[in-house]
Amino acid sequence: MLAFLRRLANAFELGTCWSCGYSCVGANSLCRDCDNALPRWYPRCCQHLSDIEQHISEGQRLCRYWYGALRWEPQVQQLITLFKFRNKAELAPLLANQLAAHLLLCYREQALPDCIVAVPMTQQAWRRRGFHQTALLARYLSAALKIPYINGGLRKIRSVPMQHMTSQSSRWDNSRRSQLALKDFSGCTVAVVDDVLSTGATMMAAADALYKKGAKAVDAWAVVYNQHD
Ligand SMILES: [Zn+2]
Numbered sequence: 001m002l003a004f005l006r007r008l009a010n011a012f013e014l015g016t017c018w019s020c021g022y023s024c025v026g027a028n029s030l031c032r033d034c035d036n037a038l039p040r041w042y043p044r045c046c047q048h049l050s051d052i053e054q055h056i057s058e059g060q061r062l063c064r065y066w067y068g069a070l071r072w073e074p075q076v077q078q079l080i081t082l083f084k085f086r087n088k089a090e091l092a093p094l095l096a097n098q099l100a101a102h103l104l105l106c107y108r109e110q111a112l113p114d115c116i117v118a119v120p121m122t123q124q125a126w127r128r129r130g131f132h133q134t135a136l137l138a139r140y141l142s143a144a145l146k147i148p149y150i151n152g153g154l155r156k157i158r159s160v161p162m163q164h165m166t167s168q169s170s171r172w173d174n175s176r177r178s179q180l181a182l183k184d185f186s187g188c189t190v191a192v193v194d195d196v197l198s199t200g201a202t203m204m205a206a207a208d209a210l211y212k213k214g215a216k217a218v219d220a221w222a223v224v225y226n227q228h229d
Contacts, residue, residue, distance in 0.1 A: 018082065018091065019075055028090050038098070039071035043105035046225045052200045055172045063207045064189075064217040068197050068225020069102035076224055080196060089131045095195070095223045096140030103145065103221065113191040113219050116142050117153035117210070119202055120179060137223065138193040147191070154192075154206055155180045175201040179209040186214030197222035 017024050017031035024031040030038070046066040056062065070076045082088040083095060103112070118134035126132055135151070142149035157180045192206040203220040210218045 018079060018094065028094055030094065034075065037075065039073040039076060040098075040102070041068055041071060041225055043067075043102055045106075046197070046227070052204065055199075055201070056204065057176075060204070061207065061211050061218075063192075063200075063203055063220040065106070066197065066200065066203070066220045066225070067103060067106050068222045069099045070224045072196070072198075072224055072226035080224060084129070084133055084195065087130050089133070089136060092133070092136040093140050096137045097144060099137070099193075099221060099223045100141055100144035103141075111189075112145055112147055113189040113217070114147070115153075115185075115188055116145075116147050116149045116191045116193055116221075117181075117206070118149075119192060119194040119206055120154045120156040122156050133195055134193055137195060141193060141221075150183060150190075153181060153183050153185075153190075154209060155182055172199070172201050175205045177205070177208070179205045181209040181213040181215075184213055185210050187216050188214075189217040189219065190215045191219045191221050194220070194222045196224045196226055198226040 015024055015027040015029055016022065017029070017034050019030050019034035019037075022031045022033075029035075046068050052062065079091060079095065083091040116138050118132070118138040121129075121132060121134065138149050141147075157178060190210050192203055192210070194202060197203060197220060200220070203222075207215075207218040207220070
């Protein structure tokens with residue numbers, strides 16, 4: 001019943017703010033106050049590269065840029081929890097638009113990448129969640145930024161334990177070589193999309209796979225950058 005009413009409201013572009021519940025114009029959006037209050041990062045490369053350098057092996061190439069739009073603070077945690085763990089796939093355009101706006105500032109003095117791929121998820125995780133959250137974000141980003149999205153560009157080849165179950169060093173060991181690029185990316189600059197970026201291990205696994213298939217540069221994009229100590 002509630003889902004039906006929400007669909008009906010969406011059809012008329014009447015919605016409630018995802019953060020505070022206040023009635024607002026525009027389905028799947030935030031009210032102006034909540035949008036203004038979103039904790040955003042400055043439009044520049046995330047400052048956690050020194051930490052990543054401790055974990056990469058010799059000769060391994062880093063991502064060129066690391067961009068995350070929002071900070072991991074309560075309002076953002078609430079939105080990501082709804083999106084990832086309460087199956088609110090309809091939040092994807094809102095989150096993708098936040099990232100797109102951030103990226104347009106980040107790339108204002110240079111060309112955007114040639115194509116977008118999504119961080120892959122296992123078949124089991126996909127079934128459990130009911131939708132592919134990073135692919136969904138990547139599709140909306142592709143439309144917003146007018147860059148082609150390469151469907152199935154990356155595949156997960158080994159299941160990595162849930163992030164909170166392993167220590168940081170074992171997360172790096174686990175995720176290394178956990179992704180495979182299925183297309184030829186020769187000479188392309190490729191952006192990899194994830195929802196939350198924290199240690200960068202998942203992004204580095206994606207970058208490894210893409211560089212092996214000829215990518216010229218790999219940029220890491222995430223809706224949220226969760227800076228860790
Ligand atoms: Zn609100």
